[in-house]
Amino acid sequence: MIDRERLDARFMELCAIDAEPTGERLLADRLTTLLTELGFTVQEDDAGEKIGGSAGNLLARLAGSGPGEPLLFSCHMDRVAPGIGIKPRCDGEYIVSDGTTVLGADDVSGLAAVLEGLTAIRERQLPHPPIEIVFTVAEELALLGSRHFATERLTARCGFILDASGPVGEIVVQAPEQVKINAVFHGRSAHAGFAPEQGLSAIQLAATAIGRMTLLRIDAETTANIGSIHAAGPTNIVADRCELQAEARSLDPAKLQAQVAGMLDAMEGAAKEQGGWVDINLVSCYQAYRLAEEAAPVQRAARAGRRLGLPVRCKATGGGSDANIFNHRGIPTVVLSCGYEKVHTTEERISRQQLALLAEWVVAIIADGAES
Ligand SMILES: [Zn+2]
Known part of the structure; x- marks a missing residue:
């Protein structure tokens, strides 16, 4: 369904754009262009001014072309230090940095997978429900960006954040x-x-x-x-x-x-x-959150993952993410594992197979409603 070469190229392009926490300007501009090309209406909020950053959170909307309740997809734009001047390269099955910086797969794998999934859906003109996308700033600074995001602007009540370690197929339903x-x-x-x-x-x-x-x-x-x-x-x-x-x-x-x-x-x-x-x-x-097995995003992510043959498993995490904010504000949101490894180190890496599966999962989650 997806184009793996295009996905790998997009992933590496976005990793190479500097985006330290509160310094996301260049990446926000690039993502705004890409989302606009996909037919989204993109707005940037004033979180940048409030937190002393160069960019705000992006909220992008795409009207539905088929039945179903709106879906939310979210990732963060920033990455931890050392994360300036990332030079991603392929090393066999893996994409790695040059060893002097992190790779930035946390969370560029999510950004690239969402973009590729939407591109594939557009190319095949698959019917889809309304889609909302939030790309946040300064997540690595204790969720500073999402804290300043006005979640009442969202209509979706079924959210997916692509931002967890572990094999693609794992779904985080609980966080401390x-x-x-x-x-x-x-x-x-x-x-x-x-x-x-x-x-x-x-x-x-x-x-x-x-x-x-x-x-x-x-x-x-x-x-x-x-x-x-x-x-x-x-x-x-x-x-x-x-x-x-x-x-x-x-x-x-x-x-x-x-x-x-x-x-x-x-x-x-x-x-x-x-x-x-x-x-x-x-x-x-x-705040902590714990989603029930029957919660809409848990069901939908699990159904889509099983259809792809992914090793679907619900799990708890020991870390916080933007999902803590969204869940606390009444938008049931799971975190999907992205397949990246050795995160927050200069040995960070992701297998191209995992990245491709992540993009396929995005497509399957969106297409899930059209079939049922
Ligand atoms: Zn992250």
């Missing part, structure tokens, strides 16, 4: 809620050689607190981690300030709350007992 914790421990400075007994080491306060925490894998649904601990100073001064960055995630909001409470107790207890104090700032990054 995440909380970030920033804590600053305050002690008392003193000369470490002349009068250490007059000091209170903020570093020791933090160390005591960390020692009392349960961290890393808490249970099948819950994780927690200390990302950094920082105190600057010479060895002859007792540190009066120590900053700690941590996070916790869980698929279950109650478990997340319990985990965060445990970490806060450890910090407050350790500081107070030793005569110091701690300032804690909590940021809820995104």
Whole structure:
């Protein structure tokens, strides 16, 4: 159904266009042109201005040519560092970078597959329902772009985000809620050689607190981690300030709350007992979601995947995506696995076979309604 050579070429072309988070201008312009050529009406929102970026989120609409409820497809335009000057190339069955940058398959595989799927549908004049496309900015900055997207502009209530690791055919139906914790421990400075007994080491306060925490894998649904601990100073001064960055995630909001409470107790207890104090700032990054098996996008993606003979499997993920935002705002949305591997590293790669299957899956999801 799809044209694999055209797909590979489009994928490599888009990877080579620089698009760091908040620097998506060139890629947004190129995608606007491509979507317009496919008959879409494209609008860019003001998220760029709000987040200090060079481009906003793109919302593209195509009227239906057949029966069925509107469908939403979404991917993000930005990619993680090192992601400037990507030089994609074929290495046997795989497409890889030159080893100095990521490849950008996260999330260009989604962008290219959606474009190729729509091109194939247009060429064959297949009847399709109304289609809405959202290409977001700054997803890699804790979903900053989708957070600023006005989801009430969408009419679709059945969404597909192409943005997950794993073989094409896997469907993410569940994702965690995440909380970030920033804590600053305050002690008392003193000369470490002349009068250490007059000091209170903020570093020791933090160390005591960390020692009392349960961290890393808490249970099948819950994780927690200390990302950094920082105190600057010479060895002859007792540190009066120590900053700690941590996070916790869980698929279950109650478990997340319990985990965060445990970490806060450890910090407050350790500081107070030793005569110091701690300032804690909590940021809820995104809400958890869990879609039922009967939910429209789950059913549709699974049906289309089985028709293609894909290894269809519903799964939970440990990470957030734009789907956390869409689901939280009432648009049932699954995340489709794209087949990319070693994501967020300079060894990132994708097999051309997986990329082709992803585009076929897009076609099958759209065509699903026409047949039923
Ligand atoms: Zn991604």
